[in-house]
Amino acid sequence: MHSLAFDVSHTLAGGLVLISFMMLYQDRLYSLLNVFALHALVLALSVAWQAFIQDAPHLYVTAAIALVFKAIVIPVALHRIVMQLGIHRDIESAVGIGLTMLAGMGLVALSMVLMLRVTAEADPLAREDLAFALSVVLLGLLVMVTRRNAVSQVVGFMSLENGLVLAATGAKGMPLVVEISVAFSILIAFIVIGIFLFRIRERFDSVDVSALDDYRGERR
Numbered sequence: 044m045h046s047l048a049f050d051v052s053h054t055l056a057g058g059l060v061l062i063s064f065m066m067l068y069q070d071r072l073y074s075l076l077n078v079f080a081l082h083a084l085v086l087a088l089s090v091a092w093q094a095f096i097q098d099a100p101h102l103y104v105t106a107a108i109a110l111v112f113k114a115i116v117i118p119v120a121l122h123r124i125v126m127q128l129g130i131h132r133d134i135e136s137a138v139g140i141g142l143t144m145l146a147g148m149g150l151v152a153l154s155m156v157l158m159l160r161v162t163a164e165a166d167p168l169a170r171e172d173l174a175f176a177l178s179v180v181l182l183g184l185l186v187m188v189t190r191r192n193a194v195s196q197v198v199g200f201m202s203l204e205n206g207l208v209l210a211a212t213g214a215k216g217m218p219l220v221v222e223i224s225v226a227f228s229i230l231i232a233f234i235v236i237g238i239f240l241f242r243i244r245e246r247f248d249s250v251d252v253s254a255l256d257d258y259r260g261e262r263r
Contacts, residue, residue, distance in 0.1 A: 059205065076121050083118075084110065113205070136189050137190070137191060146189075158173045186202065
């Protein structure tokens with residue numbers, strides 16, 4: 044059972060890292076939103092598996108929150124926002140896809156070396172999950188840094204939070220009240236971000252953040 048638990052947990056956490064790379068590769072907005080929904084679905088499966096092997100029923104609530112809100116509600120809402128705003132479907136990147144992928148591989152290698160070294164005394168299952176979780180967090184940050192479209196930056200922020208949830212559940216979970224608080228915080232943050240997207244689109248006729256730089260340059 045221990046070997047099976049390790050293999051399944053390892054596969055699901057590794058799948059999250061692979062899907063994070065798929066997000067880095069996307070150059071179409073709708074495709075990016077679909078890949079993010081897949082990211083959240085795999086996170087829900089990973090958390091549910093952790094609930095099973097840790098015999099922690101409260102983690103099933105976390106898995107349900109990830110499935111309902113992150114895999115269904117938020118991607119559908121983002122699809123509707125893109126349609127209502129009439130946003131250009133292509134995603135402009137600050138750097139090329141090749142360099143972005145190389146930077147992503149470097150961040151994953153850094154995560155593995157760092158986490159496996161500082162958690163040498165921890166349980167092997169938790170060590171692997173923490174290393175993968177840090178990789179997902181850093182790849183989410185990379186999505187936010189390398190994309191100019193505000194919607195794709197929102198997706199990077201949400202995927203970053205998925206990595207934090209993976210780390211929390213892999214390290215024997217956290218209290219249920221904290222999980223629910225984090226989920227509602229993310230939902231409120233998403234609502235605020237949605238309002239800002241509408242305001243940016245109304246003011247600049249675009250959600251490309253480079254328009255903000257141009258605006259600041261004009262004021263100088």
